[in-house]
Amino acid sequence: MPQEKTNHSNASPYLSELTLDCVILSFHEDCLKVLLLRWKGTQEWSLPGGPIRRNEAVDAAANRILKERTGLDDIFLQQFHVFGEVERYNREGIKYKLKHLIDPDKWYERAVSVGYYALVDHAKAMPTPDPFTEQCAWWDVQQIPALLFDHNRIIQVARKALRTQLSWQPIGYNLLPEKFTLPELQRLYEAILGKGLDPRNFQRKMLSLGILERLAERRRGGAFKSPYLYRFKKEEYELKLKESNLFFS
Amino acid sequence: MPQEKTNHSNASPYLSELTLDCVILSFHEDCLKVLLLRWKGTQEWSLPGGPIRRNEAVDAAANRILKERTGLDDIFLQQFHVFGEVERYNREGIKYKLKHLIDPDKWYERAVSVGYYALVDHAKAMPTPDPFTEQCAWWDVQQIPALLFDHNRIIQVARKALRTQLSWQPIGYNLLPEKFTLPELQRLYEAILGKGLDPRNFQRKMLSLGILERLAERRRGGAFKSPYLYRFKKEEYELKLKESNLFFS
Numbered sequence: 001m002p003q004e005k006t007n008h009s010n011a012s013p014y015l016s017e018l019t020l021d022c023v024i025l026s027f028h029e030d031c032l033k034v035l036l037l038r039w040k041g042t043q044e045w046s047l048p049g050g051p052i053r054r055n056e057a058v059d060a061a062a063n064r065i066l067k068e069r070t071g072l073d074d075i076f077l078q079q080f081h082v083f084g085e086v087e088r089y090n091r092e093g094i095k096y097k098l099k100h101l102i103d104p105d106k107w108y109e110r111a112v113s114v115g116y117y118a119l120v121d122h123a124k125a126m127p128t129p130d131p132f133t134e135q136c137a138w139w140d141v142q143q144i145p146a147l148l149f150d151h152n153r154i155i156q157v158a159r160k161a162l163r164t165q166l167s168w169q170p171i172g173y174n175l176l177p178e179k180f181t182l183p184e185l186q187r188l189y190e191a192i193l194g195k196g197l198d199p200r201n202f203q204r205k206m207l208s209l210g211i212l213e214r215l216a217e218r219r220r221g222g223a224f225k226s227p228y229l230y231r232f233k234k235e236e237y238e239l240k241l242k243e244s245n246l247f248f249s
Numbered sequence: 250m251p252q253e254k255t256n257h258s259n260a261s262p263y264l265s266e267l268t269l270d271c272v273i274l275s276f277h278e279d280c281l282k283v284l285l286l287r288w289k290g291t292q293e294w295s296l297p298g299g300p301i302r303r304n305e306a307v308d309a310a311a312n313r314i315l316k317e318r319t320g321l322d323d324i325f326l327q328q329f330h331v332f333g334e335v336e337r338y339n340r341e342g343i344k345y346k347l348k349h350l351i352d353p354d355k356w357y358e359r360a361v362s363v364g365y366y367a368l369v370d371h372a373k374a375m376p377t378p379d380p381f382t383e384q385c386a387w388w389d390v391q392q393i394p395a396l397l398f399d400h401n402r403i404i405q406v407a408r409k410a411l412r413t414q415l416s417w418q419p420i421g422y423n424l425l426p427e428k429f430t431l432p433e434l435q436r437l438y439e440a441i442l443g444k445g446l447d448p449r450n451f452q453r454k455m456l457s458l459g460i461l462e463r464l465a466e467r468r469r470g471g472a473f474k475s476p477y478l479y480r481f482k483k484e485e486y487e488l489k490l491k492e493s494n495l496f497f498s
Contacts, residue, residue, distance in 0.1 A: 058333025084307025167496040247416040
């Protein structure tokens with residue numbers, strides 16, 4: 001749809017109405033972790049994110065930000081929601097908190113944010129602050145502080161989207177080591193779903209997907225009977241990713 | 250995230266970088282239908298959509314457009330994708346095709362589009378053109394012509410999102426009459442999934458959700474044994490909508 005043309009010739013190199021927020025998740029010590037940034041000279045935390053260049057696709061901007069904050073490429077990134085309310089948070093309060101970093105006159109008039117989540121390998125990610133922040137760290141999703149902007153809500157919505165994703169795509173390839181036991185896989189699913197699952201139903205459902213290969217090895221040294229190790233069958237896993245429906249697959 | 254402030258004081262009342270496209274679907278005569286608009290003085294069709302007001306939430310704009318095109322309120326509207334490529338389609342070709350309606354100098358520099366789909370009752374919707382168009386009609390999703398902009402792709406992505414939705418939410422409340430048979434419900438699911446389903450597996454899965462109530466009545470006059478009529482248990486249906494996962498429910 002057309003409208004009055006606005007002259008961008010001497011405007012910012014970034015889109016003026018659209019930003020990104022990235023909920024970057026990993027799985028470590030049986031906990032779901034989210035990557036947060038601490039703003040310079042404050043104890044204020046927020047999600048990684050940022051503006052989109054005028055000559056950059058929105059998905060490309062999300063991949064750029066993920067790379068800048070973690071050093072990782074080719075990560076599964078999922079758009080999950082557009083945060084498009086007119087007033088997404090208390091702008092004046094945020095402007096005041098960050099006035100030592102950002103001229104209060106230089107904020108967006110209104111920014112719509114596209115939310116992405118990414119699932120990354122905790123061992124491979126290298127958390128890296130951005131120009132506004134001085135610390136980038138993993139937080140247990142159960143222990144997230146009050147964040148800047150509407151970022152607590154964005155994480156809530158991302159977690160719901162991730163729960164949903166478990167019904168249409170397998171998850172774990174980026175989050176687990178190459179070899180894992182079914183109880184380890186179940187703990188990942190339970191962390192995402194936020195509830196306990198019946199082990200037999202879980203194993204029946206996961207094995208029914210035909211994406212798991214049982215290895216000859218067992219996990220040694222557990223308190224209980226040593227469970228078998230599994231790995232994902234990459235090809236079948238990729239097929240399920242495309243299928244977009246597990247309930248009716 | 251901040252940036253150079255742009256002065257919107259004498260700018261358009263609409264956001265200049267963000268638009269909406271709505272894939273409005275209904276189910277009629279066992280076919281999935283999509284609502285399309287024909288542009289004035291042309292044989293060119295596109296999806297309904299449009300700009301977002303500066304003082305309007307993105308979801309509110311989607312509801313407004315749905316209401317303007319169908320007369321319907323309170324419809325299930327689902328954001329499904331942000332179309333954020335820098336060049337989403339052949340702009341010069343479109344400007345030429347529509348030059349009798351829109352000054353080629355008055356197009357967006359770049360517009361990112363938020364895609365929504367809606368599921369509406371075919372009998373209740375009143376298709377209504379917008380100021381740029383002279384016809385608003387239902388098209389069988391199997392027989393969609395080459396559309397303006399990137400709208401064929403947008404419909405493809407919407408249909409994939411809808412297939413996905415069947416794995417995390419029940420569908421049918423807005424699309425089927427109050428009373429329906431399981432074969433009728435299956436034909437809706439098959440139309441959305443784009444594939445045939447085994448009737449016994451389908452019935453087992455749907456009944457396992459606990460959202461269907463079998464009535465005493467049967468559908469008369471069929472060629473085969475009259476099937477029972479069912480209706481959705483609204484309360485249980487709403488609960489499943491919230492659960493966001495059927496595979497692990």
